Amino acid sequence: MSLGVREQVADSSRADILRAAAKCFMERGYAGTSIDDVARSLGATKGRIYHHFPSKADLFAEVFRAGMDMNYQAVEPLADVPGPALPRWRKMAMTHVLQMMVTKPFQRVVWIGVEMHLRGATTPEQRDALRELIDYRSNYGNLFRATLLQGREEGVFEFGDMSITNQLMFMTLNSPIFWYTPRVGETRADIENIASQVVDYALGGLCGKREKSR
Amino acid sequence: MSLGVREQVADSSRADILRAAAKCFMERGYAGTSIDDVARSLGATKGRIYHHFPSKADLFAEVFRAGMDMNYQAVEPLADVPGPALPRWRKMAMTHVLQMMVTKPFQRVVWIGVEMHLRGATTPEQRDALRELIDYRSNYGNLFRATLLQGREEGVFEFGDMSITNQLMFMTLNSPIFWYTPRVGETRADIENIASQVVDYALGGLCGKREKSR
Missing domain, CATH: 1.10.10.60 (Homeodomain-like)
Structure with missing residues (x-):
């Protein structure tokens, strides 16, 4: 004991x-x-x-991993819930955005890791460690794929290229890590209100071409 | 001569x-x-x-400024064209996204500057120089405001908080600087096709709440 x-x-x-x-x-x-x-x-x-x-690189990697662990933990259980795509997508997206806001420092570290990976700006060993984390993050992105495809099948989503759509959706859903700053006295309702504006915007993008005049 | x-x-x-x-x-x-x-x-x-x-800091500042100069040059003339909001917005957005793709290295430098500013990770003199550039960038963002407001007035856009909407719209329109990579043999039509998917997604977000089930 x-x-x-x-x-x-x-x-x-x-x-x-x-x-x-x-x-x-x-x-x-x-x-x-x-x-x-x-x-x-x-x-x-x-x-x-x-x-x-043992080192700064290890500490950084573990912060990155912890940030992604939290996202998996929150969103993964929602991805397999049966039923129509739209309400499931909405729950997954809302949970993801709240993650971005509430665990912002961790999620910014994930982003810093992505940029380091893009730049290749590390030693060979660090590059290997980073590549594994980047894969861990890409797999997380795939959690949304089945729901996006189902939604397109069901006619609620309308989009062309899947990988561009996935990028655009995640840029929108992740964006609070850059512009959201917690305010003194902020309530859970305030946070959810901001998050649902983000989700609405991302959803609008997925709902595709409507009366858009060219 | x-x-x-x-x-x-x-x-x-x-x-x-x-x-x-x-x-x-x-x-x-x-x-x-x-x-x-x-x-x-x-x-x-x-x-x-x-x-x-004279210094690396100066060189960096001038790359940042050049990137924003190009954006102003391309988009500013479109912002005052009279007429309904939607076609004007579409032209401005398309031009902006093409800028992000075609001048990507400059636009990534702008982004690096924004992150340095957020972190305050510079000397006091560099902070002052950076602040001026950040203001230059914010003013550029304001070029879209009048069109967004007009579009809301005209009923084609539907959004709540203006500053959150502006953030979400720009994150979407800017996002090719992170995921777009020019390909060998790419034609102008290929580039425009990618850009118009980005614009469609951003527009969907602005078109607001439709039949979204909660």
Whole structure:
């Protein structure tokens, strides 16, 4: 039992470090963040960080992974719910957007990782680690595919190229990580109101060509 | 007249440097790019770069400004064309998206600048220079405002919060800078086909709530 308590403490310590690291990476970028910065922001020693994460690259990778873990955990169970596509899509999209807002520092780290991958701006070992995370993220994107295709089949969605559509949809749904800033006194209803504007916009895009004059 | 020729040569040299620098910054980020990299990619000396741009920060700022100059030049004349909102919006949006695709390295530099501004990750002098460029970019965003409002008035657009809508619209219209890669043998028609899918998606978002079941 004492082991159980020790494990719990270690776990919460690890979670604290990931949260602090996410904020540091979000605010300073990868190159601008040191293990020292993360330790300082926690009021902890560098040793405590190194006890859990052997290097900055590892810490970054684990923040990225934790961000994606949270998204999978929230959205994956919704993807297999039977029934028509539109209400399922709406629930998945809403959950995803709320994730972007509520876990913003983690999601910004995911984005920083994507940009580093696009640039190839890392060592060969880091590139391999990053590639695995990028695949993990791409698979997440595929969670929406079946619902999009079903919706097109059912006539509620109307779109041409699937991969362009997926990009456009995710850019819209992810965008709060760039422009959303939590406000003092904000309620859950305020957050949901913003999220549902994002979902409505993304849905409009999926509903395709209507009376558009050219 | 010989002065004219010399000026022209100087100008084209400056344009070459800006183009090469945009590509370097896009591929390596701000921190990862040196004046040496830019010179090497041009097969030029560092001296030639320094002749035009006193520092890396200046070079970066001028690439950012050039990217926005091109956008203004392409879109501003369209913003004042009289008539109904929808066809004007469509023309502005299409022109903007083509800009994002055709001048992608410059537009990625604009984006890098926005992220640096958000992070405040620069010296005080660079922050001031960046703030001016960020304002220049925000004003560009405002070019679309009147058309959006007119479209809402005319009943073709339907949206709630104007500033959220503007963010969502621009994230969609800008998104090719992240996922579009020119392909060998691509024709103008191919590019326009991709751009019009982006415009259709963005327009769908603006057309607001339809038969969306909740």
